[in-house]
Amino acid sequence: MQRIKRPFFARSVHEVAPDLIGATLLVDDVGGRIVEVEAYHHTDPAAHSYRGPTERNAVMFGPPGFAYVYRSYGIHWCLNFVCEPEGSASAVLIRAIEPTSGFAKMRRRRRLEDERLLCSGPGRLAQAMGVTRAHNGLPLDRLPFELYAREGEPEVVAGVRIGITKAAELPWRYGLKGSRFLSKPFKAP
DNA sequence: TATGAGATCAACT
């Protein structure tokens, strides 16, 4: 498998997001195939970067190809990939993964048997893969991250984003068509 | 199947 390098992320978040569907993401050898993502652009009221830099979102304003990890609802961690030229503060939220390696670790961390629910949601996949604040600002082309390009062209579907109230109508959610590991189904065309 | 509470942190009013 071909490793994804940092320049891959130095493009519009709207190109990078669908291109990530089908790619393989591992953190300390635990992870799988990316089946669902959402794009967040700095001009987007729903993006953390919309109102400018803060201590939390500082990584989003840095160079592309780095991980932005934040605390969600005080409970969960969520993993993003920073995109576009440095300073444009756009990122892709990784929302669901089809587990392919490290099942034992994921089950232990999640205290859950059901494979389908191990990584089907941003908070769930971060917990299963052991992603925390410690990963915020780390480069995606170096350990503990491993990111491999997809082979072939998967069928990608788009839809409206989930769980947000601002700019909720924008169709910036992308998924692998027919995957049973999506956090929620995409509406039929 | 669907709705509701609770957990609990950082940004914002």
Place this chain on the structure above:
DNA sequence: GTTGATCTCATAC
């Protein structure tokens, strides 16, 4: 003090 890029568990249809 309120809200949110969430998830789990409980209770009600």
